[in-house]
Amino acid sequence: MAVTLTNPVGGSAGAVADARPVLLQATGVCKAFDLPDGNGAFTVLQDIHLAIREGEIVALLGKSGSGKSTLLRILAGLIPPSSGLVVSCGKPVLGPNPDVAMVFQSFALLPWLTVQENVELGLKARGVPREERRQRALQAIDRVGLDGFESAYPKELSGGMKQRVGLARAFVMQPPLLFMDEPFSGLDVLTAENLRSEVADLWAAGNFPARSVLLVTHNIDDAVLLADHVIILGANPGHVRGEVHIDLPRPRERTMPGYEQIKDAIYLAMTNPEADVQQLIAGIDRRAETRFAPLPHARVGGVSGLLELVDERGGAQDIAELAGELNLDTDDLLQFLDAARLLGFAEIQSGAVTLTPVGRAFVEADILESKELFRRQALERVPLLRFIVNTLKSSKRGAMDAEFFLDVLDEHFPADEARRQLETAVEWGRYAELFEYDADKSRLRLPDESLAGAPA
Ligand SMILES: Nc1ncnc2c1ncn2[C@@H]1O[C@H](COP(=O)(O)OP(=O)(O)O)[C@@H](O)[C@H]1O
Ligand SMILES: [Mg+2]
Secondary structure: OOOOOOOOOOOOOOOOOOOOOEEEEEEEEEEEEEOHHHOOEEEEEEEEEEEEEOOOEEEEEOOOOOOHHHHHHHHOOOOOOOEEEEEEOOEEOOOOOOOEEEEEOOOOOOOOOOHHHHHHHHHHHOOOOHHHHHHHHHHHHHHOOOOOOOOOOHHHOOHHHHHHHHHHHHHOOOOOEEEEEOOOOOOOHHHHHHHHHHHHHHHHHOOOOOOEEEEEEOOHHHHHHHOOEEEEEEOOOEEEEEEEEOOOOOOOOOOOOOHHHHHHHHHHHHHOOOOOHHHHHHHHHHHHHOOOOOOOOOOHHHHHHHHHHHHHOOOEEEHHHHHHHHOOOHHHHHHHHHHHHHOOOEEEEOOEEEEOHHHHHHHHOOHHHHHHHHHHHHHHHOHHHHHHHHHHHHOHHHEEEHHHHHHHHHOOOOHHHHHHHHHHHHHHHHHOOOOEEEOOOOEEEOOHHHOOOOOO
């Protein structure tokens, strides 16, 4: 049977065209459970398309109840879909999927068997001879750091060690696909952190006992630290909202450049069920790539005052004369001039400032037209304002905490300067009526009438 290589979630900005062969593919998978007493059915999953390719870790990220475990069970062939198709290593999945080994949140160890016997169980079921079984189990136990605990019983082990047994039991099968359902969620924070980085290290070392991994989690750090692709699942019923490609180098650290931006964007997606994941993901690229040119610290009133004066002098003026006449600090004057140039209202050449046609129109227009011109120039020429407006548009209700933008600016500027940048951007944006600022809540929001607008 042919396996298509097309990306089923194609079109999402974070998904890349990938030529790697697909190991597992779900097409149009739906699942409904019958309600008791013949009261119809409860739809848990709707029209799921996804692909897991050779050599990648895919994270399935969604909040509790979004249908992650149900989807995992369907992909593993433990329960059938109500409709749709799962193809694994080229074969349709019609019963337990032989290409998959599973790790569960609950560890799912048999308490009456030793570590060694638990790990050997799957091999025994496959009829692997005793000695080979023993050797492979010992190797897997060693790999997860449980050397010396072969004869221990599960009740003698800590949670972290139990999950290591869970991993060894999956590793020993050397499956094409390793499925992990919230493998770190049942552990305390520190143990989870350790185990996660060990899994990450094993993967990065290149001798991982599976070719691809599907990691189900509700934890964003799990996804960003481990996955090549994150599939974001929405709830009620479970559906794929979008896919994020994560190309941070391995081994990954929370402190590495780009980590926080990706995490922020995914966090925004998770906390705004109606937000457009694609737009948020496009925002990551913008944030990572745009070096926001610093805004001059100039209030709009100062800039327009200066432009008016130049206009009165016939549209051109020597800068030194201007400084003397205005009795302005040179630094302040330069900030105004910088702002006028950035906005395309003025040009500066050989010590003189000249109004552009737009600059002249700006000073000579009435207040509404001036605002309109300012808005147009600002959106076109000031990436920071464009970024703020687009981010607000992609957020639920068109509003965001100012703190979010401050965090983004902190990546580009020292803390004080980041704050001043935001202050200036907010002053310009309010003047242009691009957004409003609620000082009590420290929140930026789109003006009501632009909520339905297209991205700037
Ligand atoms: N066998 C079942 N019968 C009825 N409802 C189920 C069954 N299994 C899961 N569900 C329901 O499906 C929804 C998704 O569950 P689950 O897949 O466990 O979500 P998640 O793993 O994302 O927390 C939940 O509302 C759950 O109650
Ligand atoms: Mg679950």
